[in-house]
Amino acid sequence: MITRRDFLRLTAGTMTGALGVFPARAAAEPALETTMITLNQIPGICVAPQYVAEELLRSEGFADVRYAKFGTAGLYTALASGEVDLSMAFVAPFITQLDAGAAIVLTGGVHAGCFELFGTEGVRSIRDLKGRTVAIPELGSPHHVFTASMAAHVGLNPVRDIKFVIQPAEKSAQLLQDKKVDALMGFPPVPQELRAKKIGHVIVSSGADRPWSQYFCCIVGANQPFVHKHPVATKRALRAILKAANLCALEPARAARLIADRGYRYEYAFQTMKEIPYGRWRE
Structure with a gap:
């Protein structure tokens, strides 16, 4: 198991170089409106960045990071109701929820190619x-x-x-x-x-075949009132998840160990880290 201290020490250099995030810049940012955030855990591994992001969220100032377990389909209702604040999930149901008027905001894409x-x-x-x-x-x-x-x-x-x-x-x-x-x-x-x-x-x-490989599969959605009330916290949470996506791409074995610590099979987690283009969120 990777400890919090080991994780932050090992990722500091990698993430600083990959994202251009420097301590002085982070220190100058406004304070979080809340230090508690609730994400969601599903049976799937493809949303790995938000699991890997737990300690990165703490380094962003979130002292209380929680993971609810509403499942895959139940997440969308939980986001709209505010039971989950922010979470990665599959884009297609997000679109149907938005069409139905759900109180959800889409904040950024993370990766393509998982299904x-x-x-x-x-x-x-x-x-x-x-x-x-x-x-x-x-x-x-x-x-x-x-x-x-x-x-x-x-x-x-x-x-x-x-x-x-x-x-x-x-x-x-x-x-x-x-x-x-x-x-x-x-x-x-x-x-x-x-x-x-x-x-x-x-x-x-969806990782290899067009047109599906050209579209995001998993994106970050958030509860609309949470975003309006906590814009700084929303931005910092999204940043932590995108840092974690880079880590999944750059350090697949390390990311897979963190995923395995949550109860997933390491070999399947490692394969997922290698197969999904986690580093393409900038494109």
Whole structure:
């Protein structure tokens, strides 16, 4: 386990050089309006920067850093209600929430390329999903919204042409192996596990295949009243997460150890750090 002292000592040089953040400049900044912040933890590894950011948040002045566990789909409601102040999450459900008038502000993109569509041998393209069964954890989840968006992009009607079945993420891989479903959308660590177990094959990789590789997958959203009341805290929290994204890109093994300390498998965390372009948030 990496201690807080070790983490800050080891990251100081890396982050100063990568981001151009110098102590004198930080010391001249206005004080935080609040020293408490609540983020969210989900089963996925791709939001790794906000886990790696815990000690960076403390170095920004947040004395009380909390991680709620509202899950993947429940996060959006929690952000709108203020139960979570700020958190990384998948962009597609953010858009549907904003369309519905949710009290959420999008503050910045972090990375592209975390989701992959897997299928059985009979499914070779997105168009092959017509008349097929796709496993998702729930309607409105990132898995559902991303799959529906990709289907619509190639001319399918996701409501009429695809049968979505609700299955827990931990069961979907076995269903795909048993050919009881034709496809599933996977977020880390699911793609890493599927490849390790040789289950299915990749139909679309958002890290490699256009146009999906050109868009942010995970971005930072915040509760609207929190942003209005705490603009300095919002800026500093976003900065900590972006510093952490750079760390994931520059020091993947170290970042993976921090992720493993939260209960994730190290080997899948390390693969995720290597595969996702965490360093491209500036582009």
